[in-house]
Amino acid sequence: MFHSPPDIMFSLIPIIFFVVFFLVLGTIIFGIIKSIGQWRYNNSQPKLTVSAKVTSKRTHTSSSIHHDAGDTGTHHVESTSYYITFEVESGDRMEFRVDGREYGLIADNDLGKLSFQGTRFLSFVRYNFPPIERDSVTPSL
Numbered sequence: 001m002f003h004s005p006p007d008i009m010f011s012l013i014p015i016i017f018f019v020v021f022f023l024v025l026g027t028i029i030f031g032i033i034k035s036i037g038q039w040r041y042n043n044s045q046p047k048l049t050v051s052a053k054v055t056s057k058r059t060h061t062s063s064s065i066h067h068d069a070g071d072t073g074t075h076h077v078e079s080t081s082y083y084i085t086f087e088v089e090s091g092d093r094m095e096f097r098v099d100g101r102e103y104g105l106i107a108d109n110d111l112g113k114l115s116f117q118g119t120r121f122l123s124f125v126r127y128n129f130p131p132i133e134r135d136s137v138t139p140s141l
Contacts, residue, residue, distance in 0.1 A: 042118035052086040052114035052124070054106055055093060059083070086114050086124075096121035 059080055066075040082103035085095045094114075098106075098121050106124055115122040 038119065042120040045118035047115065047117045047122065049113050049115045050088050052088050052112065054084060054108055054110040054124075055087045056085045057083070057103065057106070057108060058085075059103075084121075084124075088114070 059082055061078060061080045063076065063078040066077065080100070082098050082100055083095050084098050084103065084106055085093055087093050094116070096116065096119070102121075102124070106126075110124070110126050112124055112126040114124050
């Protein structure tokens, strides 16, 4: 009538395995559906170009360690995401994820034309201001 402890383990472990398997699978499917929804939303939005000022920049670095089955041991993987916040003429601020090249070329307080579509960053073109005229007189020390 009563199960002995080894019988319970053999009937409980497969149930736990399938619950965890379907939770992981559900999380992956949810992420894919959410990404497709965001992609479709961005594609349905108009492409806009507005005057903007760069107010801040930030990075987010994540890392993970993978254990290999062979003799190679562990494998360390790092990933960096780059974000820039722009302020438009109305005072609203928008943060966009950008690639590393754009992040390096854009500086805080830059003024220019921001192009975006939904939540997707397209480009930022700085205004070209004339160079500042300097006096030819050298300051006395």
